[in-house]
Amino acid sequence: MDEKYEGGCACRAVRYRMTARPMFVHCCHCTWCQRETGTAFALNALVESDRVEVLQGEPERVDTPSNSGKGQVIARCPACHIALWSNYGGIGDWFRFVRVGTLDDAARFPPDIHIFTSTKQPWVVIPEGMRAVAEYYKSAEIWPPESLVRREAVMAKMKAAG
Numbered sequence: 001m002d003e004k005y006e007g008g009c010a011c012r013a014v015r016y017r018m019t020a021r022p023m024f025v026h027c028c029h030c031t032w033c034q035r036e037t038g039t040a041f042a043l044n045a046l047v048e049s050d051r052v053e054v055l056q057g058e059p060e061r062v063d064t065p066s067n068s069g070k071g072q073v074i075a076r077c078p079a080c081h082i083a084l085w086s087n088y089g090g091i092g093d094w095f096r097f098v099r100v101g102t103l104d105d106a107a108r109f110p111p112d113i114h115i116f117t118s119t120k121q122p123w124v125v126i127p128e129g130m131r132a133v134a135e136y137y138k139s140a141e142i143w144p145p146e147s148l149v150r151r152e153a154v155m156a157k158m159k160a161a162g
């Protein structure tokens with residue numbers, strides 16, 4: 001757990017460090033992610049918010065509509081406006097979806113699952129044997145046990161905080 005993965009925006013005003021490996025990595029093919037990124041999919045590393053330390057700069061929180069209808073808050077560099085991570089569903093800043101492409105060594109975190117493949121662009125070919133679902137899935141059925149333990153720990157903190 002004491003691993004460190006640094007990343008940042010395009011202009012280098014914001015730099016951050018993830019202090020744990022992601023619990024799970026989503027490659028999301030929903031039309032919302034396509035629009036938001038301007039490309040075919042988004043690559044998000046799910047990690048506890050307290051495992052993301054801002055080293056430099058102050059990300060700005062931008063309220064943005066999302067696929068679920070519950071919205072998301074995207075943390076962006078105040079200068080170049082690159083999206084660094086987001087939280088979904090109005091549950092507060094407990095889990096962050098770190099944009100894998102903003103990590104210095106982005107190739108370390110390939111997707112664990114492809115989601116919303118029902119709206120995948122037809123030219124995107126998902127490798128044989130890769131986990132893929134038409135829409136979403138249940139973490140409990142798919143995540144590795146150590147990631148589920150981490151998830152439970154955050155849920156317990158959320159509950160305690162009311």
Ligand SMILES: [Zn+2]
Pocket residue numbers: 009010011012013014077078079080081082
């Ligand atoms: Zn920037």
Ligand SMILES: [Zn+2]
Pocket residue numbers: 028029030031032033034042067116
């Ligand atoms: Zn999406």
